[in-house]
Amino acid sequence: MTGKLLVTGASGQLGAAVVRHLLETFKVAASSLVAGSRDTAKLSDLASRGVEIRRVDFDDQASLTESLAGVDRVLIVSTDALDASGTRQRQHLAAVEAAKKAGVGRIFYTSMPSADDSLITFAPDHLATEEAIKASCIAYSIFRNGWYMENLFMALPAALASGQWYSASGEGKLAHIARDDIARAIAGGIASPAAGNVTYTLTGETARTSEEIAALASEVTGKPLAVVHVNDEQLAQGMAGAGVPAPYIPTFVSFDANTREGKIAMVTDDAATLSGGKLTSLKDFMEANKAALGA
Numbered sequence: 001m002t003g004k005l006l007v008t009g010a011s012g013q014l015g016a017a018v019v020r021h022l023l024e025t026f027k028v029a030a031s032s033l034v035a036g037s038r039d040t041a042k043l044s045d046l047a048s049r050g051v052e053i054r055r056v057d058f059d060d061q062a063s064l065t066e067s068l069a070g071v072d073r074v075l076i077v078s079t080d081a082l083d084a085s086g087t088r089q090r091q092h093l094a095a096v097e098a099a100k101k102a103g104v105g106r107i108f109y110t111s112m113p114s115a116d117d118s119l120i121t122f123a124p125d126h127l128a129t130e131e132a133i134k135a136s137c138i139a140y141s142i143f144r145n146g147w148y149m150e151n152l153f154m155a156l157p158a159a160l161a162s163g164q165w166y167s168a169s170g171e172g173k174l175a176h177i178a179r180d181d182i183a184r185a186i187a188g189g190i191a192s193p194a195a196g197n198v199t200y201t202l203t204g205e206t207a208r209t210s211e212e213i214a215a216l217a218s219e220v221t222g223k224p225l226a227v228v229h230v231n232d233e234q235l236a237q238g239m240a241g242a243g244v245p246a247p248y249i250p251t252f253v254s255f256d257a258n259t260r261e262g263k264i265a266m267v268t269d270d271a272a273t274l275s276g277g278k279l280t281s282l283k284d285f286m287e288a289n290k291a292a293l294g295a
Contacts, residue, residue, distance in 0.1 A: 003072025005022075005072065006056070006073070007022075008058075008077050008095065010036055014077055017183030019033065025184060026192075030050035030051045031052075034054055035047075035054070036055070037056060061094050064095065064098040067098070068098050073106045073193075074104050076107060078110045079091050082248070088122065089128050089129065106193065107136070107138050108190055110145055113146055113201050113263075114263055121251045139197060140198075141190075141194060141198050141200070143186050147177070148177065148178070149204075149285045152217075153289075157293055158242075163223070163224050167210045168230055168234070169255075172265060173208055173259070174207060174259050174265065175203040175265070181271055181275060182271065185275040187275075188275050201266060202270055203271065214226070221286075221293055235253050239252060
């Protein structure tokens with residue numbers, strides 16, 4: 001890998017893991033890496049390893065281009081702003097515009113599967129960012145990240161405790177992938193980038209229905225777990241009753257609707273190929289996280 005690479009969101013879980021894999025798995029020189037975050041104090045460990053540290057704030061347009069000065073490549077890690085006022089899309093587009101002004105030679109971006117055909121409420125943010133990257137005429141690698149295995153922690157612990165998992169995903173399937181496997185794949189795609197423009201979809205190796213996931217969780221934890229199929233309205237009502245903040249409920253319901261309609265059932269070998277290693281199986285992941293599942 002030649003030239004400076006800036007990783008935004010390097011203090012976050014995904015960004016930090018990408019930097020770690022660049023350094024440790026793919027042996028990229030620390031001197032060629034720049035770690036960016038709104039809070040540079042969180043990057044002291046990387047600074048001690050020789051990685052350059054810069055303040056990068058997508059909400060500070062005036063300084064954003066300056067943050068990218070001298071950078072040949074940038075990984076734009078999508079932000080976690082999920083409010084209804086378009087904050088996330090504005091942040092992403094600001095980053096793309098700053099990359100253009102700074103003369104960045106290649107953009108890497110973390111998107112989501114089928115951003116152009118998804119029921120997920122924030123899919124338009126990703127689609128707009130992908131389109132802006134393509135319109136910029138900058139070379140690009142887009143990583144459409146599948147659903148993390150870690151996302152199951154939002155539902156499974158409570159479901160295992162009660163013995164019932166309320167789901168509106170029907171018979172839809174989903175190939176969960178460990179966050180660290182995604183980070184390793186992204187790092188591999190950065191360390192040895194494609195010659196041209198490319199879009200990858202990073203998924204696990206096996207797509208499963210909610211019943212199949214529940215059966216696996218039950219096998220690993222020794223706790224019975226039955227899937228209770230509900231419709232979107234019933235799922236939303238149940239979430240409200242459980243105290244889920246109202247602004248987040250439509251997004252959570254859209255996850256199940258998207259799965260039910262088969263829009264995230266794809267399985268690819270992109271993650272395994274880019275990472276150069278075996279992916280974590282869902283069973284192994286659950287075995288390693290029994291405590292988090294309440295076992």
